[in-house]
Amino acid sequence: MAINWFKYSAPSTFYGLAGKLIPWFALPAAVLFVIGLYIGFFIAPTDAVQGEAYRIIFIHVPASILSMFLYLIMAGYAALGLIFNTRLSSMMASAIAPTGALFAFISLWTGALWGKPMWGAWWVWDARLTSELILLFLYFGFISLHASIDDPRRADRAAALLAVVGSVNVPIIYFSVKWWNTLHQGSTIKFTGTSMHVAMQQAMFITLVACWLYAIAVALTRVRSIILERERHTKWVADLAEVKA
Amino acid sequence: MNTLSVWQLLVLVVRRDLLLAMRRRADVFTTLIFFVMVVSLFPLGVGSEMELLRKMAPGVLWVAALLASMLSLGRLFSADYVDGTLEQMMLAPQSLSILVLGKMIAHWMVSGLPLVLIAPVLGIQFDLSVPAQGVLVLGLLLGTPVLSMIGGIGAALTLGLRGGGVLLSLLVLPLCIPVLIFGTGAVYAISAGLNEAMVSNLALLAAMLMFSLVLTPWVSAQALRISME
Amino acid sequence: MLEVSHLACSRGDHRLFSDLSFVLESGQIMQVQGENGSGKTSLLRTLCGFLSPESGKILWDGTDMRELAEDYFANLLYLGHHNAIKDELSGVENLRISAGLAGIALDDKQAVAALRRMGLKGRERLPTKVLSQGQRRRVALVRLLLGNAKLWVLDEPLAALDVGAVELVQTLIAEHLARQGMVIFTTHQPLEIAGMEMRRLSLS
Numbered sequence: 001m002a003i004n005w006f007k008y009s010a011p012s013t014f015y016g017l018a019g020k021l022i023p024w025f026a027l028p029a030a031v032l033f034v035i036g037l038y039i040g041f042f043i044a045p046t047d048a049v050q051g052e053a054y055r056i057i058f059i060h061v062p063a064s065i066l067s068m069f070l071y072l073i074m075a076g077y078a079a080l081g082l083i084f085n086t087r088l089s090s091m092m093a094s095a096i097a098p099t100g101a102l103f104a105f106i107s108l109w110t111g112a113l114w115g116k117p118m119w120g121a122w123w124v125w126d127a128r129l130t131s132e133l134i135l136l137f138l139y140f141g142f143i144s145l146h147a148s149i150d151d152p153r154r155a156d157r158a159a160a161l162l163a164v165v166g167s168v169n170v171p172i173i174y175f176s177v178k179w180w181n182t183l184h185q186g187s188t189i190k191f192t193g194t195s196m197h198v199a200m201q202q203a204m205f206i207t208l209v210a211c212w213l214y215a216i217a218v219a220l221t222r223v224r225s226i227i228l229e230r231e232r233h234t235k236w237v238a239d240l241a242e243v244k245a
Numbered sequence: 246m247n248t249l250s251v252w253q254l255l256v257l258v259v260r261r262d263l264l265l266a267m268r269r270r271a272d273v274f275t276t277l278i279f280f281v282m283v284v285s286l287f288p289l290g291v292g293s294e295m296e297l298l299r300k301m302a303p304g305v306l307w308v309a310a311l312l313a314s315m316l317s318l319g320r321l322f323s324a325d326y327v328d329g330t331l332e333q334m335m336l337a338p339q340s341l342s343i344l345v346l347g348k349m350i351a352h353w354m355v356s357g358l359p360l361v362l363i364a365p366v367l368g369i370q371f372d373l374s375v376p377a378q379g380v381l382v383l384g385l386l387l388g389t390p391v392l393s394m395i396g397g398i399g400a401a402l403t404l405g406l407r408g409g410g411v412l413l414s415l416l417v418l419p420l421c422i423p424v425l426i427f428g429t430g431a432v433y434a435i436s437a438g439l440n441e442a443m444v445s446n447l448a449l450l451a452a453m454l455m456f457s458l459v460l461t462p463w464v465s466a467q468a469l470r471i472s473m474e
Numbered sequence: 475m476l477e478v479s480h481l482a483c484s485r486g487d488h489r490l491f492s493d494l495s496f497v498l499e500s501g502q503i504m505q506v507q508g509e510n511g512s513g514k515t516s517l518l519r520t521l522c523g524f525l526s527p528e529s530g531k532i533l534w535d536g537t538d539m540r541e542l543a544e545d546y547f548a549n550l551l552y553l554g555h556h557n558a559i560k561d562e563l564s565g566v567e568n569l570r571i572s573a574g575l576a577g578i579a580l581d582d583k584q585a586v587a588a589l590r591r592m593g594l595k596g597r598e599r600l601p602t603k604v605l606s607q608g609q610r611r612r613v614a615l616v617r618l619l620l621g622n623a624k625l626w627v628l629d630e631p632l633a634a635l636d637v638g639a640v641e642l643v644q645t646l647i648a649e650h651l652a653r654q655g656m657v658i659f660t661t662h663q664p665l666e667i668a669g670m671e672m673r674r675l676s677l678s
Contacts, residue, residue: 137419144415148406151486157471158402162416165398165464169420172453176423180430233487248577257574268562329556330575336522338548338577473524 009088011227012236018220025220029213036206044199053117060110062208063103064128066215067135068170070100074142075167078160088223090156091230093163094146095223099215101139107132127181131174138166152230254339258347259354265324266355272320276356277363280313284367295372302371303381303432307425310360310389315414317356318396319403321348322469326404335473345469346462349390349397357389373432380435380443384428387450391424394461401468424453475499476521476625476656481530483516490516491677494530500624500654503647503670505661508677514660515555517677518629521658522552534625548577551623553631557614561603565589565613568602569620578621588619593638607634615639618646626650628659640665 040058047054074096081090111129112122123129142159149155231237238244249257266273287305288298325331334344364385368378399417403409431446475497482492490513498504506514519525521532523539523546532539539546559568566585573580580588589598592612602610611634618626626647632640640663647657648667659665666672 134419134422137415141416141419144412145402148403148408148412151474154471154474157474158468161398161464161468161471162402165420168460169423172423173419176426176449180426249574249579253579254574254577257571261571261574264567265560265562324560327556328560329554329558330560330572332522332524332552332554332556333558333572333575335524336547336550336552337575338544340544344575474526 009086011088011091011231012234014088015224015227018224022217022220025213025217029210029217032206032210032213036203036210039199039206040203044203045197050118053114056110056114058203058207060107060114061204062211063107063110064132065208066211067100067103067107067132070096070103070215071135071138071163071170072167074100075163078156078163081156082160082164087156087230088227090160091223091226092219093160094156095219095226096215097139097143097146098222099218101136101143103211103215104132104136104139108136125181127178130181131177134173134177135170138170142166249339251339251343254337255343255347255350258344259351262348262351263354266351272317273355273359276313276317277359279316280309280360281363281367283309283312285370288370298371299373299436302368302373303377303429305371306364306367306381307385307388307428310357310364310385311392311418311421311425313360314356314389314392314396315417317352318393318400318413318417319410321352321397321400322404323400323409326472331469331473335470341466341469342462345397345401345465346458349394349462349465352397353390353393357393361385361389374436377432377436380447381432383447384431384450387447387454388424388428391450391453391457392421394457394465395420395424397465398461398468401465401472404469404472424450427453475533475535476658477531477533477536478521479531479533481517481520481532482528483513483520483525484528485513485516492529494675494677496675498625498656498658498673500656501651502673503651503657503659503667504673504675505659505665506675506677507660512677514677515629518552518627518658518660519554521627522550523547549624550627551576551617551621551625552627552629553614553617554629555633557610559602559610559613562601564599564601565594565605565616566598568613569616572617573620576617576621576623580620588616589613591619592616593642608636608639611635612639615643615646618643618650624655626655626657626659628657630660630662632661632663632665 037058040055044055046052074093077089077096078093080086081088081093108129111126111132115124115126115129116122142163145162146155146159149158228237228243284305287301291297291301322331325334335341337344361382364382365378368381373381396413396417399413399420402416403413406412427446427450431443431450434440434442434446477497479495481494483490483494494517496504506517508514516525520527523543534542534546534549558572560571563571566582566589569585569588570580570582573585586598589595592615594609594612594616597605597609602613605613615631615635631643635643644665644667647665648670650657651667651670
């Protein structure tokens with residue numbers, strides 16, 4: 001069956017589609033999150049070296065992975081919007097940014113919580129944590145640039161360019177931070193034991209999927225309100241049942 | 246009336262911006278004085294223990310250079326934007342990237358080069374050894390143009406926005422982190438006697454300079470077109 | 475030949491004009507009319523490529539201006555609200571730079587001669603910040619004497635000018651049209667070109 005993708009690239013049709021899709025992502029996200037955390041907290045065995053404290057990785061690792069992927073996805077959407085001038089892609093980019101920043105923040109927060117029992121300090125200048133901090137700065141840059149430009153079209157395009165420059169820079173930053181870390185012989189977070197217990201793997205995988213589903217559901221919800229705000233003067237918005245009510 | 250080649254146009258833009266900077270000399274000096282002041286504040290903040298200062302010197306000088314170059318970035322395009330010159334630049338029959346490159350070069354000569362030249366004097370305050378001084382200056386020489394060029398993208402994106410200066414730093418500073426790391430890394434390496442690491446740090450800086458030279462003028466030109474709308 | 479077809483332009487949520495089409499041939503002059511805020515300046519800025527139109531096309535000799543890019547700009551002279559001159563620089567310095575940006579190498583003598591023709595004798599080497607508003611506008615207008623741009627896009631060229639300067643601008647435009655040039659402009663003052671049919675485009 002051929003799907004007409006261009007039909008859904010119009011904000012007016014996508015608005016309805018997104019509304020239908022959200023529950024399909026939100027509900028599984030909630031269920032999987034509960035299951036994943038249950039396995040992680042109650043079934044997975046205690047780590048021989050790190051004790052109970054290691055269990056924070058069931059949140060920390062998915063959050064870190066998501067924050068990095070979301071930046072690239074955001075930059076991808078932004079680039080699409082910049083090149084093909086499609087409004088919906090730019091809206092998706094700005095809908096993803098706060099979620100990405102949230103995951104970067106969670107990753108830092110849980111990293112600090114993990115660091116305290118491991119090294120006796122809330123913050124260590126580990127390469128991955130430092131990169132995560134810089135990633136959070138990049139998200140802030142994107143969000144604040146978008147927020148300070150009044151004209152939405154200029155805001156979309158300017159922020160998109162910044163996101164693309166940022167994504168070119170991300171590998172360089174990551175490499176340079178690792179380089180800096182080895183030069184200064186800083187601490188490195190290493191997961192002890194090469195063989196993770198099966199229950200640990202399951203818990204990690206399930207929470208990761210839950211985080212993905214959550215991110216998609218939230219981005220769709222946010223893009224719906226962005227569409228409403230941008231298209232508030234059009235007829236189709238005025239005709240919506242929820243707007244009339 | 247003859248037509249200008251790309252090269253002549255580049256020279257024209259650089260000369261114009263230098264001429265303007267000479268007519269507004271105060272701006273050049275404020276950047277330099279800011280740099281000297283920030284660097285001199287550190288010993289007051291952390292104490293005068295020579296061992297500590299020697300260790301901190303490259304980081305302090307580089308961070309101060311980073312902040313000083315942020316100060317003058319706001320002016321890179323704004324004056325030309327306000328008086329309409331930027332519109333004429335966009336209508337130049339040559340590529341806008343060339344003009345932007347010219348402005349970046351002039352910006353570096355006015356706000357980056359003086360920092361490079363004064364760095365050895367400040368290095369003495371921190372009791373840096375002669376080889377370390379040399380590597381520091383070489384690193385700044387390779388790295389400060391990159392700051393001007395990456396900064397140019399931020400300056401173009403924040404053109405005409407309220408609170409542009411702070412926003413500009415917010416956008417540009419994270420992107421400049423690799424320059425900071427390689428620049429200070431080279432000095433640490435020579436101080437620790439790791440000559441190979443020193444060379445590779447400087448080589449990475451040079452690579453970043455080449456990379457920026459090719460890409461940033463074009464990206465900034467695109468950003469300027471976006472900001473002019 | 476400049477051909478505009480089905481052009482639409484909006485600022486923010488506000489639609490300025492839509493479905494605007496016209497053709498400007500060599501030797502023709504067109505005045506864009508309309509109230510304040512009707513989009514006169516936006517139209518001229520769209521013709522210069524500063525604004526991208528929401529829909530529609532701008533063709534130069536049959537080719538889209540976006541494709542021509544620099545080759546189109548070489549045919550264009552734009553005079554906006556801003557004078558594009560630096561207060562710190564003298565008239566000669568300003569002129570040589572703005573000529574350079576338009577791709578023209580201008581020596582000192584030529585610059586002085588051009589400024590004198592614009593009625594700035596004796597003020598060629600003063601920093602422009604000591605000049606009056608009208609004199610500064612004259613410095614900006616000197617660009618009309620240089621180069622061989624075929625299409626002039628003039629936004630309020632007569633603002634702040636005295637009677638003598640207005641006459642001079644009218645003469646320059648007449649000469650340009652006689653050379654088969656084209657002019658599209660806005661003005662709030664009367665601008666008459668003897669023996670030329672003035673086309674008018676109303677934005678409302």
